[in-house]
Every structure is written in structure tokens, then in C-alpha cells.
Amino acid sequence: MPEFSDLRVNGDRLWSTLMETAAFGGTRNGGICRLALSEEDRMARDWLIAQAKKAGWQTAVDDIGNIYILRSGRDPSRLPVAMGSHLDTQPTGGKFDGVLGVLAGLEVLRTLDDKGIETQASICLINWTNEEGARFAPGLMGSEVFTGDMPSETARSRKDNNGISVGEALKAIGYAGEEKAGDRRFGAMIELHIEQGPILEARNIPIGIVEAAKGQLWFDGCVRGRESHAGTTPMDLRHDALTAFAAFALEIERIARAEAPAGVGTIGVAHVGPGSRNTIPGNVRFTLEFRHSDAERLAAMRAAAETAAQQISADRGVHIELDCIWQKAPVTFDPNVVAAIAKAAERCGFDFIHMTSGAGHDAVAVAKVMPTAMIFIPCKDGISHNEAESATPQDCAAGANVLLHSVLELAGVSV
Amino acid sequence: MPEFSDLRVNGDRLWSTLMETAAFGGTRNGGICRLALSEEDRMARDWLIAQAKKAGWQTAVDDIGNIYILRSGRDPSRLPVAMGSHLDTQPTGGKFDGVLGVLAGLEVLRTLDDKGIETQASICLINWTNEEGARFAPGLMGSEVFTGDMPSETARSRKDNNGISVGEALKAIGYAGEEKAGDRRFGAMIELHIEQGPILEARNIPIGIVEAAKGQLWFDGCVRGRESHAGTTPMDLRHDALTAFAAFALEIERIARAEAPAGVGTIGVAHVGPGSRNTIPGNVRFTLEFRHSDAERLAAMRAAAETAAQQISADRGVHIELDCIWQKAPVTFDPNVVAAIAKAAERCGFDFIHMTSGAGHDAVAVAKVMPTAMIFIPCKDGISHNEAESATPQDCAAGANVLLHSVLELAGVSV
Numbered sequence: 001m002p003e004f005s006d007l008r009v010n011g012d013r014l015w016s017t018l019m020e021t022a023a024f025g026g027t028r029n030g031g032i033c034r035l036a037l038s039e040e041d042r043m044a045r046d047w048l049i050a051q052a053k054k055a056g057w058q059t060a061v062d063d064i065g066n067i068y069i070l071r072s073g074r075d076p077s078r079l080p081v082a083m084g085s086h087l088d089t090q091p092t093g094g095k096f097d098g099v100l101g102v103l104a105g106l107e108v109l110r111t112l113d114d115k116g117i118e119t120q121a122s123i124c125l126i127n128w129t130n131e132e133g134a135r136f137a138p139g140l141m142g143s144e145v146f147t148g149d150m151p152s153e154t155a156r157s158r159k160d161n162n163g164i165s166v167g168e169a170l171k172a173i174g175y176a177g178e179e180k181a182g183d184r185r186f187g188a189m190i191e192l193h194i195e196q197g198p199i200l201e202a203r204n205i206p207i208g209i210v211e212a213a214k215g216q217l218w219f220d221g222c223v224r225g226r227e228s229h230a231g232t233t234p235m236d237l238r239h240d241a242l243t244a245f246a247a248f249a250l251e252i253e254r255i256a257r258a259e260a261p262a263g264v265g266t267i268g269v270a271h272v273g274p275g276s277r278n279t280i281p282g283n284v285r286f287t288l289e290f291r292h293s294d295a296e297r298l299a300a301m302r303a304a305a306e307t308a309a310q311q312i313s314a315d316r317g318v319h320i321e322l323d324c325i326w327q328k329a330p331v332t333f334d335p336n337v338v339a340a341i342a343k344a345a346e347r348c349g350f351d352f353i354h355m356t357s358g359a360g361h362d363a364v365a366v367a368k369v370m371p372t373a374m375i376f377i378p379c380k381d382g383i384s385h386n387e388a389e390s391a392t393p394q395d396c397a398a399g400a401n402v403l404l405h406s407v408l409e410l411a412g413v414s415v
Numbered sequence: 416m417p418e419f420s421d422l423r424v425n426g427d428r429l430w431s432t433l434m435e436t437a438a439f440g441g442t443r444n445g446g447i448c449r450l451a452l453s454e455e456d457r458m459a460r461d462w463l464i465a466q467a468k469k470a471g472w473q474t475a476v477d478d479i480g481n482i483y484i485l486r487s488g489r490d491p492s493r494l495p496v497a498m499g500s501h502l503d504t505q506p507t508g509g510k511f512d513g514v515l516g517v518l519a520g521l522e523v524l525r526t527l528d529d530k531g532i533e534t535q536a537s538i539c540l541i542n543w544t545n546e547e548g549a550r551f552a553p554g555l556m557g558s559e560v561f562t563g564d565m566p567s568e569t570a571r572s573r574k575d576n577n578g579i580s581v582g583e584a585l586k587a588i589g590y591a592g593e594e595k596a597g598d599r600r601f602g603a604m605i606e607l608h609i610e611q612g613p614i615l616e617a618r619n620i621p622i623g624i625v626e627a628a629k630g631q632l633w634f635d636g637c638v639r640g641r642e643s644h645a646g647t648t649p650m651d652l653r654h655d656a657l658t659a660f661a662a663f664a665l666e667i668e669r670i671a672r673a674e675a676p677a678g679v680g681t682i683g684v685a686h687v688g689p690g691s692r693n694t695i696p697g698n699v700r701f702t703l704e705f706r707h708s709d710a711e712r713l714a715a716m717r718a719a720a721e722t723a724a725q726q727i728s729a730d731r732g733v734h735i736e737l738d739c740i741w742q743k744a745p746v747t748f749d750p751n752v753v754a755a756i757a758k759a760a761e762r763c764g765f766d767f768i769h770m771t772s773g774a775g776h777d778a779v780a781v782a783k784v785m786p787t788a789m790i791f792i793p794c795k796d797g798i799s800h801n802e803a804e805s806a807t808p809q810d811c812a813a814g815a816n817v818l819l820h821s822v823l824e825l826a827g828v829s830v
Contacts, residue, residue, distance in 0.1 A: 195647065196644055196647045197643075197644060197646075197647025197648050197649070197652075198643070198647075198648060198649075198652045199649060199652070202652055214646065216646070218692065228612075228613070228797055228798070229611055229612060229773070229774065229797065229799065229800075230679065230681035230683055230704060230706075230773075231612075231629065231631070231679065231706050231772075231773030231774040231775075232610065232611045232612025232613075232772075232773040232774050232797065232799075233612050233613060233679070233773075233797060234612070234613075234614060234675055234676045234679065235668070235671050235672045235675045235676070235678075235679060235680075236672075236675060236676075237612075237613045237614070237617055237797070240668070240681075242664060242682055242683075242685065243664055243665060243668045243682075245661070246660070246661035246662075246664035246665050246668075247661075247665060249657060249658055249661035250658060250661050250662060250665065253650070253655070253658045253661075256650050257650045257651075260649055260650045260651060261649045261650070261651075263650075264645065264646065264648070264649065264650060265650075266645035266655075266693070266695055267657055267658075267696075268645055268657075268690070268691050268692045268693060268694050268695065268696060269687065269690050269691065269692055270657065270685065270687045271687075272684065272685045272686075275683070275684050276683050276684065277633065277683045277684055277702045277704060278681070278683060278704060279683050280681055280683065281682075281683060287692045289645060289692060289693060291645075291646050357646075357647075358644070358645075358646030358647040358648075359644065359646045359647050360646075382643055382644065382647065382648060382652075383643075384644065384647075385644075
């Protein structure tokens, strides 16, 4: 396709749609509060459908509210190539998380129309329902119903804090489709997303090609020591739960650093008891999570943490317990889709690195039923799920251009 | 005084009084709830005064409610030798903290009466008001009003949670004396107390001779790092407030261990924010306290902590702040009183060690206005301020015998 190498999306138009649709649930602080299946979500969905109808693309909605916008290709025997993400946001979300992937997909379709380019396979833009899980738990609802990981009935029975179910909310906003989620097949799916992390910005690289998603292990833990008087208990007769916890936290950090950059380990929550200024802590309850793109290394991190817990317990006369409460295996994205993205980035002349996703995404969920990969662009300070979430017009356009050329690479172009 | 070497208190009688008076505020779990100047405190005070009157000893009460029970000596030109502690307890206190020091003093006076022993100096048993500070803050009230550290008017204006002042409570239970606290002078004061720590029990030694009380430095501290996504932020781009705090906590432990046994260091409280399982902690607020019997070493501990805070802040790109909110200088007890106690322990044939007190006591407060020292006996598991507080009849009797002979040594015996 050398004749299409110079093809570029309209970055200004992409930015305009990002800013225009940010009004649907726009907050005073420049963020978006667009909870799944809310009135604001309806407005954004209606706007998207209106753009599709205006362009003459087919639209469809399935029984969990996922929206499909299809620009037909020349060869009906080929499975469509999909692009997609989500229009819903966190309660104090930003303007890019999810939204960029949908609107960049729209911009790709518009660019193809503008240039009159016909693809071999059809191209499908997808808006996945309720990725965030903020109003209705759990998240990744549209994509996991699509894959069959969550039964559609289960998803539709989930309720928000006001007792309204997903099924009722879908009907209320007019997005309870007839089509059964998962009935469609796709040749590939690419999700463009802000990184939600600091790596691309720190390395000043515009494009991350995501070839895998980290698996996760979540633990609840506790340290039981012995509460005693801070003034009268000498150092050698203490069973201080807090200093034992501190030793454990540094071991976790050491274990995770040894697995960098593919592995991370985090203690996010710690409650120290009894919590008195002049009492040596007798217990610490905490959470621990590990993520790694390699299942064996993830298991090795767990084993190392358990060894550290035993060692510190023995050394300090305390008892450290770890209880694994949730796990998710790593996902490897499709090598052909990854290669297509790399080719697209090269064609556009962008520096890129291969990376793994540390967070969950619709693309991670659907990777089990279709060849999938992701494109990351930098976001300011790695901040996301926050009204301060920010990405530059240049980076958004770069991501959309890589998305465009990836899709062309996978769908094929009729010349 | 070789003829008195075999003199011993009546250990059974001492134990009986401990058990009998434990009924004044006795709890279902075998502890005592006898808040200062409560009805239960009145009952214990009345009981003590009744024993004194029965024995024919003089009694007096000062304007903060301290009780003085005087057994006259032969030489009115000598200042009385005092023994004392407190009858008030924590809300879920035990049967020994404070109480032992008063009732052992009573047993000493009774033993002297039993044997018809006349001392040169008078012997005075003191019950100090509101040592615990549980109902009316702060504690050490009777002793600090006595020394002038707290104006009597200030103390009497302190209110409990129901708005009742110390002055009102004193009147209500009939212990608002006329005598101005601090007007009396004493030649010495000895306080017998349970150790409230694990050292004597761990070393299987019945008597601790307390020659100093640790000074204290209290800090409020915080670590400010950077909150970020646990899944997407690689280990080398983190500014994790919790792992920085963990490194600091282990440094505090190292600093304190290097000063053992005279120094201790404790982080009792830690609050980790924002406290989300998959968010790297952005801040930790904590408390820190150091105690040391040597003022210079205490200052050195502080300096070492500040250096550690700076070093960890620089290494980890976080900011650790320490704010000193309270301090108390170490107290050295009187060498002559300490020597008299050692002589008494030797005379009784008890193993003993010299130690420092890590907690505050009335004896520590009044050491500035009279020659003072303390006797410690073991308590089970070092537990105190707890209904499970426990000491053996043997150890209580041993402490009372050392108190007896210390007092005889200091007061002198007419032969």
C-alpha cells in the first residue's frame, strides 16, 4: 500500500470531537462524569450513532448495549476488522480514558470516507458498554458478556446504588438491543488508549505497542505481633507488627524490582492496630497485589512473597498471613495484530516501544475470542481516572494515525 | 540494723488487701475501673483513711486531694520518709498498677506497728490523686500540682467528659482538703510499682531498682510521595509513600536497637492514604516516639531520625517531615535512695537489677522536689493498663519487703 503511506487522519477534527463530546457529562474541573447507561452516556451514544447515520454506516446494538458501527468493505467473506473502546467514564474521570479509542475510530472511518478508500474487509467501530464498572460493578461488562465470561442475564441484573438494574437502564436510554452479544465475529480488534502510566512520557516516545496484559494476583494479608507498652518494652523483647510489616513491604518492593519492568508489586492499603502513640503495634492488616505479563514469573513472585512472610515471621516472632482473594492470568495479544501496529507506526514514522498493559481493558477481555492488540499514547504524568487526565492533540492524532494504518494493514485496501 | 534483718511484711495480709480493695470498681473480667475522684475512688480512699484511723496514724488531705498518712517517728527535726503511689486506675485497668505501691506502704506501716518498731524520721504513706489521667487529663495531676509544675487552680478546673471539674469532683467525694499541695517536705520518697514491662519476668529477677526515668520525644510525621496506578506505574517510576515509610520505620528500629537497652523508639500510629488496593500510596501520616535515660543520646536519636528522613526522601523522591510535638527530659533518681533500696534488697536476699523506667510515674514527677527512687517487681507478660494485668503474691511481698527495709534504712530505727 505504498500509495497510502502518506494518508493521515484529521487531527484537528479528532480533537474537536474529543472536546465537543466532553460536554456530555462535562465537569467544572474539566473532567467528565459519564457513568455507564446514564443520561450523559445516552447523549454520547446518540451523538455517535448520529455521526454514523450521517455518514451512511450501518449501526447495531446488542443485548448488553454494545454499539457496532460498520463501514462495509469489498469482500463480504472476510471478517470485519474492529476498533473500539468505551464512552463511559469514572465519576471524576478525564476526557481521554476510553473516549479516545472510540473517537479515534470514528476519525479513522471519516478519513477513509474523505479519501474514498475502500477496504477489503469491513471496518467496525465498537463502543463497549460499562468498561469502568463505576455505576454497575463489575467493569468490562460489555466485553465480558461478549466473550461469554459473564452471562448476559447476570450482567443485566446488576444494580446501581439506587436499585436500578443494567437491564432497566439499557431500556431507559434506548440501548437494549435485540442482537445477542457475542454473535458477531471479527478478524481482529485494536484498541487505542492513553497509557494511564508514566513510561511513554518519561521516555518521550509517542506510541506504545501493547503486546500483552499483565496477569494479576490480589491478596489480603495481616501481621500479628504483640501489642505492648512503647516505654517499658525494650527493643529485644518486642514483637512489633509494624516493623515486621515494614520489613515485608521492603521485601515485596525488592521482589517486584527484580521483575521490572514486566512485574510490579504494590501494597495499597495498610491498617495498623491498635493505633496508639505509645503502644507497640500488635497487628497490621494490608492488601498486596502483584502483576506480571508472564504467568510463571507471577507465580514466582507469589512464592517469593510467601517465603519472605515465613522468614520475617520466624525472625521477628510474629505471624504474617497472605490470603489470595483474586487472580487473573496474563494475556498475550495476537502477534499478527502486534506486527500490523508496528508496521503502521513505522509507516507513520513514529518512535515506538513494545509494552505490556498493567491495567484491564476491553481489548484484554476480548483477546480470548478474537486476535487483538492495543496502541498506547502518553498521558500527562501518567494520571488517569482523574479530572486532570490530559493528552496532547499531537499524541492523540499520532495514535489515531497508527490505528488507521493498522486497520488498513489488517483489512486490506482495494486499489 | 542487724537485729531487723529478718523483719518481713505479712505477705498474706498484703495480698488480702489487694484483693479486698479490688472490689472498689472491680470488673467482671478481674480488672478495676476506678477512675480518679469517682465514687469507686472515694470508696478506696475512705477504706484507706479508715485503716489509718484504726491504727491511730495521722491523716491529711491537700487541695488536690493527695492523701498523707503519717506514722510519727522519734525525731521531729527529720523530714518524713514517704512511700506512695496511686489508687486510681484506667477504665479497664488491672489490680496492681498504682494500687500495689499504696497498699504495700500500708503493709509496711502495719508491720512496723506489729513489731512495735519506732523509726527516727516519721514515715508517710501518700496516695497521689489522678495519676492515670483517664477521666481528667492530664495524668500525674496530684504529683505535678505538688511540685508546682501544674498550678492547683488549673488542675481543679480540668473537666471530664460530662463537664464535671476536678474541683467539683473533689468536693463531691469529700477530698477537697485545706492544705496547700506542696507545702509538705519529705526527706525521700519511694514508689513500689509493677514494672509494666517484660524485663524482670524475662530475666526471672524479682526486684528492679529504678535509678532513672527515660526522657521522651514525641513526633508527628508524614511521608508525601505520589499516588499513582498500581498496574501501570513501573517500579522505577514510583514515589511510593508506603515503601518509603517502611524504610524509615526500619531505620527507626535500627537507631533504637543501637541504643538498647536504655533507648527505645516506636511508631505506634500510621495512616496510609489514599488507601486503595490498586493505587500506590501517596501519603503516610504517623507518630514516632523516642525514649532514653540519657538526654544526649535522646538528642542523638532525634538527629539520626532526621538524617534518615532526609536520606530516604532524597533516595526515593518523597518528602518525609518530622514535627516534635512534646518532650520530657530524663530524670535521674537520687543515688542515696537508690543505694538504700539496693541495701534493702541485699538484706532480704533478693536478686535485683538496676533499671530505668520507661513510663511516667508519680515518683518521676516529684523527683525534682525530693530525693526519690522506685522499686519494680515483675508483672505477667509485661502487661499493664489491662484487666489481665497480673503479679504474684510472692513478688508483691518481695517488693513490699524491699520497700520496708529501704524505708527503715532511710528513716533510721531507734534501738
